[in-house]
Amino acid sequence: MTAPQLEAIWAPRMRSVLRIMxxxxxFAHGTAKILGFPTSDGMPDPFTMGWTAGVLELVGGALLALGLFTRSVAFVLPGQMAVAYFIAHAPHSFYPALNGGDAAILYCFVFLYLVFAGPGPWSVDALRNPRAHANV
Structure with missing residues (x-):
């Protein structure tokens, strides 16, 4: 099998793996904030910024893991991650490795990628509309 053939077969599947992981x-960040699992420093008060972030992480993470409404969910989450970075991380230091915001930046760009690339073949979206995801 040639390299282009391998790429054609595995690139969409690995996009699904990236999305799921x-x-x-x-999702685990959301369970910690909203459900207190596996650990929590205390749950945020309802309808605060921390609570909203936790709900987005919980619901958005679950939907993305399933690959359900992937592009729509992935459109919202980069904004959340950008806000999280600039409010919670950037004030502490200019450098992401020092301010702890490297994960927020990475999530932001992975989710932004999914807006344009789609969920991959291993998703509920692909099951719901196979023709739209036939070569994706």
């Missing part, structure tokens, strides 16, 4: 780790 990023979503599951993102």
């Amino acid at each position: 990023a979503a599951l780790i993102f």
Whole structure:
């Protein structure tokens, strides 16, 4: 099998793997904030910025892991990550490695990629509309 053939077969599948893994780790942030699992410093008060972030992480992470409404969810989450970076991380230092914001930046760009690239073949979106995802 040639390199282009391998790429044609595996690139969409690996996009699904990237989506699933990023979503599951993102989801874990939501479970910690909203459900107190596996650990929590205390849950944020309802309808505060921290609570809203936790709900977006919980619901958005679950939907992305399933690959359901992927492009729509992935359109919202980069904005959340940009806000999180500039409010919670950037004031502490200019450098992401020092301010702890490197994950927020990475999530922002992974989710932005998914807006344009789509969920990959291993997704509920692909099951719901196979023709739209036939060569994606």
